[in-house]
Amino acid sequence: MTQPLVLTLACADRPGITAQVTGFLFERGANILDAQQFNDRAANGGEDRFFMRVVFDPGSAAADDLRAGFAGLADSFGMEWKMAREDRPRRTLILVSKFDHCLVDLLYRYRTGELPIEIVGIVSNHPREAAIRVDIGAIPFHHIPVTPETKPQAEAAFRALADETDAELVVLARYMQVFSDEQSAHFAGRCINIHHSFLPGFKGAKPYHQAHARGVKIIGATAHFVTADLDEGPIIHQDVERITHADSPEDLVRKGRDIERRVLAEAVRLFAAERVLMNGNRTVVFRG
Template structure:
């Protein structure tokens, strides 16, 4: 399987044009000698210059993972690049993805009542911190519930979810994903459980942010549950969405120590800060192609 991103991209207000063709290649395959040498030789013969390379050999699964950033010395895209990578994929049994680094990742943002993660992502986009192109915002609450947010020209979709209308709502959601040509769907505190069918259709391109505690508190008012149990750490986990609720491959996590003097309101405040940071780091990893799914886990090449 391969994914090739070629479309033209919108620019954020803070982004300048890039004058040199640049790509990021990620791939995984069964480990064997000669993989790195073959990739390097092929790119050299295409006239490409490798500017960054990271690799990982998973001895447990015997799979090899690599991320390579390269550009063309002449400033033009290497001729025959796709054909060369297809040949290498056939030779080594690779699953690979190629990203044009001048193309911005199209992101659809889903939110419910609490919109702190949404606001944070939009801010990071507007100041040029995240190389994304928000193509829409979907909420199961009307736009008045987010009156304090300036969405600018980003389309807002009110998608109410009812007990008997969940299937129809998800069908509409998938139509929006297709119509906006979204590369990534972010559940920025979207408090609705996606069906197995929808999770499968969005596999590998849907990220959720979840409060993570020890023990794990599910259901309503998780921070109040944590307070009642006297937890000493609160945290958040960003993960890919799968049919197993909140058990998808983990991309990023963080925690903060708390004490007996913290109130439930303190936990909520600190928890929101962690959620914002963890989700932003996970989105950045996806956008920069630093994360590769490895069965139930991920390989994350940190910058």
């Protein structure tokens, strides 16, 4: 049995896109298993955008032949597109500092097959014994220390590691270092951060303490793409939990950690399943 392929695309909206895409697959003997689309009607006179995700059985057609054939159609519509095997695990690097609860959760979901990723390395700005308190098995660990003076060299070392491991996804699992503009641009669209707050509120340091000081009744966490604007990247997934006046800042931190790990894991799953498409400073997320 052939493995399904996933086609994702985005372009300016105009009539006939769905017909052309499905017709292309039909003519080559492919069988569509799942299809989702979204038409973003622009405000203020902007350009309408079209987004689509199609899972299909290619039948006897070779994936490389399908990609080569689709390229002409994609060019005619000015599409940004990708065609990948659905079952291929996405090569992933995870960065962590001293809080390892998100890393532990990702490791569990990875080992149980829940996340379609292959963890090709774990990186920390702290030594192994200070950064991680669980067994990581045979996954390579890399200590790349960062100081204000050595930050450019440290970032260059990480870029080299990402190239060496062919990393498709970088996950900041409570990595407490801010990427430079250069680093953010290098990993644009493939670096996910977990922010321990329900953005856009309570950005920066100690957001749970900020929330407690404001007397909020809901706390949350946000997984977003990393951009040069701190904590302003396109949001992939969020979740919240209700709290009360009786909760202390420490209670909020404890409850927040549980939200953080869930939100980050879901964002990684969505990205690895080719369900997240960039839409300017927002995202289109095809749930499933």
